[in-house]
Amino acid sequence: GVLPGQESALIGALLAAGVGPRVAAADDVRNLLLSPAAGLDPQARMDVRPLAGQLLDLLQDTPALHALSAKFALQLDGGEALAMREHPHDLWLAAADERHLLLGLAGCPSDAPLARIEAAQAVELVRQLLLLFLELATPEQSRMRQLLAQLPASELLQRLQARLDVPLQPPTADWQTPAGVERAPAGIYPQARAGLCMVVAGAQLGRLHAEQLLALAELSERHAGGELRLTPWQGLLLGNVPQAEAATLCNALGELGLLHEAGDPLLGLVACTGSAACARGLADSKHHALHLAELLRANGARPQAHLSACPRSCAS
Template sequence: MLAAMSASALSPRSQGAASARSSGDACPGSLRLHRADDGALARVRIPGGVLTVAQAEALHEAARRLGDGDVHLTSRGNAQLRGLAPDCGTELAQVLGDAGLLPSERHERVRNIVASPLSGLDDRELPDIRPWLTELDRLLCRSDRATGLSGRFLFALDDGRGDVDALGADVTLIASPADGGAVLRIGGHDTVLRLPATGATAPAAALVAAETFLEAARDSGAWRVKDLPDDVRAALPARIAQELSGTSPAELPRPSLAVAPPPGPVPAGPHGAVALSAGVPLGRLAPAQWQLLVGTARQCGGELRFTPWRGVVVPGAPADRVPELLAALGAAGLITGDASPWTGVGACIGRPGCAKSLADVRAEAGAAVGPPGRLPVYWSGCERRCGHPHGEWVDVVATADGGHRVTVVRDGGPHDPVTVPPGSSSLAAAVATARGSGRRATGDRA
């Protein structure tokens, strides 16, 4: 995400604060490329992170022929292609369009939908929200009003396990396994709207909520629900309820920790096949890794699912081939078990890809990688923190003097900041301590 963020943005919002649309929506897409220091960048929206083998092959072909060859995963389960020539837009659109990755040119940047990646795959016996995903994307691409949403506005579809509910989306649908219905959360509100017992109408309700937000944001110019003035944001759920029939308010606190699918085999669901879950170090898939994943999907259920934690799920693996397939993914450098030091480690692109970055944070993250901790850690090259996690996490930010600031983010704000001076050998230890305790890092108090 390209929205600017300062250190103070991690603090609780002040009364009446709002983020106005002071300029055009600069979020990149497949048709609007973003200029970066390593070439042009395209962000391909993949609702729910779901790709067919044919679509995955098309992404690989576009990256190989037009970009740096790698596929970069984002914190919304989308894909980015980097190192593109600035004049490749027409050819890129042709490749993606032929693969069905551009169903509507007018809506391609607003198809931001994350979904529980293990929905319908594991033994949790939770509702399969795939029909919601298909229907919401269809409705979104048919709505003229939805073209007014920014490329930052986010929908989340949660099957009841709370994983993507914790991501702080603007509109979240949460399945209610007990009655087959759903609840609708607006931004971070603990007050949710309970929808009628049939969940079939839930995607339409989510679109109504987004369109109502656009009306509420007209005067403030807010990009997202959290950017609305406090009084407008507080009144938004009631305003949406007026547009929906049969809803009733309920209290449902939002989970504080967004938990990714653990790497390794996923306990078999109702169909008996096993899903494979793999993490991608720093979200970057080299051509050989990508081809291996596509080949694995072709041998299994014919599908890949990107996760908002820069991981991949491959459904439909035959039980007797699981050890063999996981071993191959691990040998290729993917994360296939909790013991991997890369579990929970993320970073922005940093130098040399981003002109605003103050450091090569990917190299720094690799040098400081250690045993997995309780909290995820994210390395940022500047105060914008592009692509940072949600919930509780360890925030490592490069500072202008060549040092770093290590902070535990909890309850929406920073806690126990620690400064690590330039050249200090204590950086890895500070990060490890913060990840392990979630309370305080070691070093010099900021």
Template sequence: MSELEPTPAFRPSACPGLWRIVQALDGGISRVKLNGGEISAAQADAVADAAERFAVGVIELTNRSNLQIRGIGSEREGLIACLLAAGLGPTQMAGDDVRNVMLSPAAGLDRAMLFDTRPLARQILESLQSSPRFQQLSPKFAVQLDGGEALTMLQHPHDLWLSALSLDGQAWLAFGLAGCPGQDAALGAVPLAQGHALVLAVLNAFLDLATPEQARMRQLLATMGVEAFVARLPLTLRRDAAVRQWRRVAGDLVQPLGVYPQLQPDRAAVCAVAPLGRLSARQLRGAAQLAREFGDSSLRMTPWQGVLIPNVAVEQASAALAGLSTLGLLCDVSDPLARLVACTGSTGCAKALADTKGDALRLAPLLSRPDRVGAVHLSGCKRSCAMAHAAPATLLAVGPGHYDLYLHDPAQPGLGVLSGRDLTIEEAGVYLDTRLWSNIDD
């Protein structure tokens, strides 16, 4: 879609979209959903231009590999037109909300992958955005497609996850519901060729069975049970011990920073993280120029709120990484700020009880250990918007500059075990740096 069309009528939701610009304290928010997290350099330039022309120039990277423009003023139609002209909208207006398919940022490039997930992802995305029935799904309803990559996020819960496994020398897809491959057992598996049919079957069964109040898979399963749902799927599923006892093994990579070797022997990806999940228009435009100069003129956003430039010649990878660092992106695992995640905070969100981003900047220099990355989450309220899974350590705001500290425990629900009350940032920094790092494992 290249021309601005009348704003479509959307179901009620607090989630931003390309057309649904949600008002916040610092202005409007528009979410730009990317197919598999990928964006061309020209499209990145368009996002940067839109953020400067129609907003305050702040671009956020989400934990599901999308982009958000913050601080949008009154010229909202102009911003929408700019994004549509760049090809950043759905094939149908009503399909914008449901384009929620997360891939590895190294899809098609990763040495550990069992298959390239992108062709199947394109099939799923096309079905989601073109089917009027699937457009009834909640804007939060999400699918993950994991091809076995080492560079992948395995802890984010999804309504449906699919993960590659090898059975009898052939590629299959294990699947689970209302969870994630990094933690949950598979419910069954189908041959790779039936992956699209499996997704359609799950989505149709959900829409057949869920009440209007049951917007997410976990809500439906809480009333009818997993086995009853699986029994409704009109597919022959493999559910023997080889599938039910299979577990997705995660690699040692906690967060991608630096140079990442690709399957293609003469190519590498370079990875950096946006400080506290935000880019300026200048930074995004600069990353796009580096993608043109060193890569294939594309960028991939990561669920770690980062930027990946794929297909860089190995001998030029260091120069590309240096370019990202010069732009102000974080490229070194020893940078304390690289292990902090913070929500918008009270400067932009009415629900937040503290300036989480400002407090994160104060906390970073208090953490001296270089061997933990992405381990501390500062959340302005209990909604925990900045992270889709529990961090090893969470600071939950209870007032300006004051936080309760939670330590993640797999045996405990939610954020984990309450380990400190009403801490100042300085007290939290001392606690984390001197007492806890040896016990925190992401």
């Protein structure tokens, strides 16, 4: 929906606001997923935000890593309850306790980990692992699972170990994936700090409008310390909300057209751009999703569904 001729001005404004990479070549490789509740969630084993910042610096400041595929993705899991853990990543790190991380490849923290490391060693480990991947992968192997189809993970770890000063430890024997959420969350959630809470809402089919963003900025300054976090469920999280203000904030989000009730059928629906704005679209998928949500509202069922208007299957 960006008007022709306005692209550069928009990009400039976004970069000036800090919503972008430091160097253009690093834009596609900043794929690091963490919980939107990082540092706030009472179930978390570690506040992973400082390490996340270091990993993003690593990806941006190491030109060799800009050769990674735009789809190559990392996950850093602090053990939060509000987390999306089922989506596979090329490399994942999950907090075992407040000082140790478990490492896994081509999967997610509900899989068995391969090794355990000190959190203080994580940046160097990721640096060496990514450089090793780029050395070993053929041009056809852009993702970790493709390399591991040819090279056993044990051998990759041996080669990694040879590049590290500290030993990779065996993974925790009784690793249990932290409990998470099964559906897109919405509503009020407890925060680790007493008296404060988090408020989560979904954006209808992943769309936020300028008027909503302006109102959200004002609400976040009034109730949430001026911070607004995006969620991997195509929604928003406002943290550090005084408990006494949470219901008022929730209602205000609802009035803005955001999905603030956990039972809303639209929270289970994802739709690609569709024929209304995508040249490849064979159907108006967002329109169909809204229609489906109306039928579900009456019917009571709450399925998870992904509507794509062509076989490329974008949007999720």
